Amino acid sequence: MDQDTTKRVIRYYEDLWYQKSGVFKPKLIKLLPAPLLMEICYDLNAVPLYSSLVFRQLPEPFLRRLSLAMCHQFYLPGDIVYNHNQNKSFMICITNGVLELLSDEDDESPMISFGKGTCIGEISLVFNIPARCTVKAANYVECQILNHTDFIKLMITYPDISAQIRKEMLERITRSHSRKVLTKAALSLNVYASKDQKKSSIKCLKDKLRFMQGFSDNANLINDDELDDHCLDLYILSEHIKKRTKPFTCVNASFPWILEANCHLVKYWQLFMLLIVFYICLVYPFFIGFKREFPGGMFFYTEICIAISLMLNVIMSVVTAVRTKKKYIKNFVGILNYRMNTLGFYMDLVALIPFEYIVTIHTSVGYLDTYRNHLFYLCKGIKLCLVWRISSFFEELEKKLLLNTIVVKIAKYCVYIALLCYWSGVILYMESCFVNRCSQHSWFARSLIWEDQRRGIMSTKTKTAFLEVIITIDKFMKENNMHPAIKSRIMAFYELQWQYNSGVELTDESWLKKTVVPAELRKKVLHQARFKTLTSIRFFQVKNKAYIHTLTETARDIILPPGEIVYYGGTTTRELYIIESGYCLVTSKTREGRERVIGPGNHLGLLVLLYGVPAVSTIITLTHCKLISIGHFAYTSALNLFPDMKEHEGLLTPEELHSIEQQAKSQNTDAYLKHYNVFVSRRLTTILTNVLQDFFNDSFINVKEYYRRNNESYIKSFQQFKILNNISPYLLMPIAIKPDGVFLKTWSLIRVIAAYILSLLIPIVVSMAPACGIFNIAIVVIEAFCYIDIYLMLHVAYYGSKNQLIYHPYLTAKNYLTRSFVIDLLTCFPWYLFWKLFIPKHNENHTDEDHNVNPHLYHCILRMVNILQIYKLYAVFWAESIGALKRAYLMSVVQFLLLTLFFLNLYASILITISCRFIVAYDQDDFERRLENLGGPFMDTVFNPGGNMVCNLGSWIDSANIFKDQYLTPKKVYLLSYYWSAASFTGAGFGDITAQDTAHMLLSICINIHGVLFFGYVYARIASLKAMADQVITKFQENLKHIDLFLTREKVPFVLKKSIIDYWKYQWKRTGGWSHQKILGKLHANLNEDAVLYMYEKTLREIPLFEDVEYSFFRAFAKKLRERYFQKGCMIMRSNEVIKNMYIIYRGKVDIITEDNEVEACMGPGGIFGNIKGASKYLTMSNVYASRNLDLLYIEGHEFFTLLKSYPTVLRKVKYSVDSAPKDYVLPTILSARTSRELETFPLTYEVDEEDENDEIEPNIFLESPDKSIAESHGSRSIASGYSGDYISAITLICMPHRYFSKVYLRRRDFLANLPISYLAFAVNLNPGVQNALFCYLRTPQLFRITYLFTYRQHRKISIGSANLLLKLTTIAIWASILSHVNACLFFKLSCLTPVHCTSSNWMSKPELNLRAKYAEVLHPCRLVILGLLISEMSALITAHSSSRIAYDEGINELRDGLRDTDLSDHQMNKMWDYVRELWSRQQGRQMPKLVTKLPFRLRCQVMQAVYGSHIRESVIFSKTDDDFKRMLCMWLRHCVFFPGNYIVQCGDADQCIYFIHRGEVEVLTVHPNLTESIYDILGPEDCFGVAQGLFVGVAHHFSFRARTVVDIVYLKLDEWKYLLDFYPKSAKLVRRKVENVYLAI
Helix, strand or coil: CCHHHHHHHHHHHHHHHHHHCCCCCCHHHHHCCHHHHHHHHHHHHHHHHHCCHHHHCCCHHHHHHHHHHCEEEEECCCCEEECCCCECCEEEEEEECCEEEECCCCCCCEEEEECCCCEECHHHHCCCCECCCCEEECCCEEEEEEEHHHHHHHHCCCHHHHHHHHHHHHHHHHHHHHHHHCCCCCCCCCHHHHHCCCCCHHHHHHHHHHHHCCCCCCCCCCCCCCCCHHHHHHCCEECCCCCCCCCCCECCCCCCCCECCCCHHHHHHHHHHHHHHHHHHHHHHHHHHHHCCCCCCHHHHHHHHHHHHHHHHHHHHHHECEECCCCEECCHHHHHHHHHCCHHHHHHHHHHCCHHHHHCCCCCCCCCCHHHHHHHHHHHHHHHHHHHHHHHHHHHHHHCCCCCHHHHHHHHHHHHHHHHHHHHHHHHHHHHCCCCCCCCCCHHHHCCCCCCCCCCCCCCHHHHHHHHHHHHHHHHHHHCCCCHHHHHHHHHHHHHHHHHHCCCCCCCCCCCCCCCCCHHHHHHHHHHHHHHHHHCCHHHCCCCHHHHHHHHHHCEEEEECCCCEEECCCCCCCEEEEEEECCEEEECCCCCCCEEEECCCCEECHHHHHHCCCCCCEEEECCCEEEEEEEHHHHHHHHHHCHHHCCCCCCCCHHHHHHHHHHHHCCCCHHHHHHHHHHHHHHHHHHHCCHHHHHHHHHEEEHHHHHHHCCCCCCHHHHHCCCCCCCHHHHCCCEEECCCCHHHHHHHHHHHHHHHHHHHHHHHHHHHCCCCHHHHHHHHHHHHHHHHHHHHHCCECEECCCCCEECCHHHHHHHHHHCCHHHHHHHHCCHHHHHHHHCCCCCCCCCHHHHHHCCHHHHCHHHHHHHHHHHHHHHHHHCCCHHHHHCHHHHHHHHHHHHHHHHHHHHHHHHHHHHEEEECCCCHHHHHHHHHHHCCCECCCCCCCCCEEEEECCCHHHHCCCCCCCCCCHHHHHHHHHHHHHHHHHCCCCCCCCCCCHHHHHHHHHHHHHHHHHHHHHHHHHHHHHHHHCHHHHHHHHHHHHHHHHHHHCCCCHHHHHHHHHHHHHHHHHHCCCCHHHHHCCCCHHHHHHHHHHHHHHHHHHCHHHCCCCHHHHHHHHHHCEEEEECCCCEEECCCCEECEEEEEEECCEEEECCCCCEEEEECCCCEEECCCCCCCEECCCEEEECCCEEEEEEEHHHHHHHHCCCHHHHHHHHHHHHHCCCCEECCCCCCCCCHHHHHCCCCCCCCCHHHCCCCCCCCCCCCCCCCCHHHCCCCCCCCCCCCCCCCCHHHHHHCCCHHHHCHHHHHHHHHHCCCHHHHHHHCCCCHHHHHHHHHHCCHHHHHHHHHHHHHHHHHHHCCCCCHHHHHHHHHHHHHHHHHHHHHHHHHHHCCCCHHHHHCCCCCCCCCCCCHHHHHHHHHHHHHHHHHHHHHHHHHHHHHHCHHHHHHHHHHHHHHHHHHCCCCCHHHHHHHHHHHHHHHHHHCCCCCCHHHHHCCHHHHHHHHHHHHHHHHHCCCCCCCCCHHHHHHHHHCCEEEEECCCCEEECCCCCCCEEEEEEECCEEEEEECCCCCEEEEEEECCCCEECHHHHHCCCCCCCCEEEECCCEEEEEEEHHHHCCHHHHCHHHHHHHHHHHHHHHHHC
């Protein structure tokens, strides 16, 4: 994109965020009932509508209805509203801002500007008239827009008003024509004639408008201006807006000078104030709390500066203009008023007042009062109230759109926590030591350390959304036994989407949403992106520019990985692909069998798109490719707009087309299967040929060899580069490493492990110097490894801008040097050698003897720089491959565990370095001599030949009376410091080891704060991952809960309720809440077809209709099929009902029952029934029941027949088959000869749970059709729906292996957990005490039984209805209690390993054993991680279980923000707010549960009939009609709830609805013009109103209806059920007769 467009798009979003809080169209607005919605919209649109001449005098009810069709839009300065000569398609009413009309001569200079209250483009609602000039936004413009199409749709209901508007428009047009026809005066060249020269019409218009709007009083131009006086009211003149390129500093030239809100001066001033606030926050508390005085000198002058700055600041804030969402306040009084209403302004004022002088003003006291003295300084602390500036600064930063919010948040919390700890410390100190002596019992005397905790950082949204997609796809493919080749292709596709743009398009968060970005800008962006690519095709070169615009808007981008098949030869995809970047291979099976490579700018499938002929060749991508695809639908819809572009018709003769088809036919079946097996066969060959050779070929590219083959010189190729071109061929190896090869992956892993080990070893070696000589070799080896790594990285090939692999050594080296080389070098560089060169003497207080034991180079403190290599650990976990994404939960646990160990080790080492030294001596005297040389008081210690750790007297280790030994070894000191850092890092420490001096104090504060932030982040991260993994199941459960509540409230019969809940539970069990449409629909066309075809092809082949049908038909057909699952005994279809779908049996059987309950036929897999005639709606003839558990595929009948039109041979077969069918079903090939009564006796369904996907199925079980082996069936979860088999007696069942034995893991676990080895203890000849102990120890394997808890929970997870919340909570409780119990037992066991230990004093008091530190070191990190998992489980659970409430909350807040920013009046706002809040408490925020609308047709019919059927049965109009008609009518009842005071209908509305009152009372009333009311009647349950209005178009209501209590209203909308009258003519007659009576009565 060019810079300018990018900037505009970004600015558009920034403005959307600033002006509209990021809400453009609130999603939840659909929830509001129509009358309330109309009131809200009318409130917003009344003023704009009155600015239009046409709508001004129309009745209010009509305007209320019209305002629903209007939508809000905003334009940024410079956006174009209409282009010159472009068709206007909407009317625009300005509510804020200024629009300019540009001169039609240059389309740049503005002729006239119009402001708020102007209405432009009225005429476009009726006529298609091109714009006379370009209209452009001069500044930020908000307006209400009425689209031509919406207006036309609405006017069908109001024919009279429509005619009136049309007439008025025609009058205008005739008036303007008649004025133009008037004779024009001849042009005179007389010099003196200028006085009488006529002004231009635009000048006249301006003068006239100025006069009418009171800007001027020049009335002498009334007669000669030829303007249409009637229309002048449409326009409100505005002054031209001055354009600025740079921000000004002052708004006005005269005094008082007001500064611009965002000029540089103001920005810098705010930053300066921020610095001052930081200074005050850090320096003042220190001098007030600890020093009790303010020093002179520099500090004194700073104080004066601060006082002056604060005064200036108040002046600045009063003279800076204020920009709010709606207004820009530029006058002094306005600004002052605004500031007086903000808290910050008063804070600034308070900070100005010198309280210290006011408080201590009485000096009569003679002696020096310490209290008063301190009070003086304390009052200076009032300036700390300026801290509000810091929080407002962070708020502003968070509001900025393109900043990295996570970084801002982390910075914010760090600053907050640091200030909080610091201030709390000051306050605590002052509390105990307010006067100079500290009080006795204060904390300070007992020196406890206090700290604060905070947590919570959420990970980014796209990643989690994408992760959810990946997890479900993985699950879906497992359950459908997807072919490995297709599986790897789907994963590769998704992996690439993630790398390319974080999978934004897949998670539906595309930035170019149609609603938000203005059409012009969107067109411009897409046009820029695709115009060049499209016009590179000759076919599109000479076209109309607008036509290409339309195509660029509807095209799609497709990103494909290498080796993906774009389409197969012989298929008809009806899509045109243009390669934007990357290369593809074209293979075709013609006689030559040639292959060719095509690159950017080529196109594929043009003839397929234009004529629907099959493709001739198969296209496979060679590199990563970006294709632009234009679908058939997009192409034809563009042609409809520009009919003169139909050039392709008749270019090719039928013979030519036929020959192409023949050529494509040769591409058929085997081509498909070949491509399936290509991947698999490749894998096999690798095993057979030389593995090593393949490893090299897969990992490296021999560049020299490549040049030799092309007869070019490798050395000479370097001459084309500038820098170091002479020596680089000799420095670099002539190979390149493939970026996706095996070698690089393995190497990277080893490199990370090396970096991690190095980061652990270096701190230990440095802190223990010179003790740990054993690690020297390891460290040297690893460092060498790091240097080799840097050299190797210079050779890694990379992908260039056009997706080509670049592998010339010079270029790969250059690429690495410009990327991560610097960081790698800095973290690996041997800084200690460098230091030694410049300062050879430095020895860090080590003696020469120390250096004899271990040379200085190994423990130089500068080595610590190299531990920064730990960043490699992050790099590995952030390499967002999909493999890692799938295991994100496990990965993050591992990552955080490793990081925790690293930090603990680092802190332990720092602690030792600060306070301990290692000394090796020959004998006692030598030892004492060395101690004296070191200086400093040390702890008492005894000489130890193995070396002593000597620690400072009074240090932390001295105060820790844990080790009672005479001397300390390095191991013990390390253990102790590790124990202390673990305790501090994960909490506040146990208090048994405490810091004793400032350095240690600072270290422990750092550790505590770091620990809190780190673990807060860890827990939040893990919790967010957990919550997301369960999202699908939680949503489904919430929906199930809603439908359950609904059915209970409506008192639905128990049997029906049970069957509905069972239906949904069965759906969940079978699908896990996903359908292949949802999952595979996002893939590109070809891969989608491959996957779906693989699932359904077998079934489709069994259908007699589709025998020997071409492949390409199956591909297109399978993609459109959807699945439905029914349990045995369900009614699928009933006769005499109107349906759309055609059903195909995929598994299971159905019985077709006659009206007198006899079985007419029985169909198995492959049978078809339902709407097989291809009408859009169809009246059924048969009753169909599921005689087994049943899986159906369905497709809309007319959609099926539309598809068939492209395949005439199939269409003929289907037509013949359908016409010869007796009713509306076609039997499959193989029919079961037995009747369904015989079938009843067989055992029922065989469901497979999640655990046994790998069941071995006995081959001798009866199969339904000869060629359908069950093991091959790739269905969803259950392997087959029903077996017929003989009874098996219970005894044989017990002897036969149990079902669960199919899982090896379960078998082994049970064996282990129940093996009675403990009794062996009694077989051994030992004394009884030891025997008992051994008996206990041998029982440990039985602890494995704990895993039964897991198995139970997994089982419960599948059955969706179980009380999941309770189950999860109990699981967590059980785990927590078991963990603490096991921990306690272990702790006790450590002191009492054998009966002997137990009798002597144990670890509580025994110094020799001392297992406490070891225990803590081992268990602390583990305990923490487990605790973290428990916490995150809990928080995930809470998030999940309130997910729908949170979502609703977000939704209604978004609705509120959206309406508030469009200036809705407070009264309507409160009404809306009350409604949505009540709706949640009564109906969980839904008018109707989601799952009711998703039920299959028959079940939904039953539910609606049970709940609302009584209204139809007892209605005056429908009571006598057929039962079938009444049943179908119930389907179209809609439900809406109203709260007291809400209008249901207002007088004058015409909405074609019949209303039935289900519950509650409704008032019938009229509101008079003087706002008094007359109530005529009160209607109760079972009453109905609006009958005539609901049966005729355009009949208005005469009364208003208002809810008196909470009312449940059920209504029928005419448009939705009208079609039923065509299918039930008898009922239609009855209805018409009744209606005429009703209408006459009215």
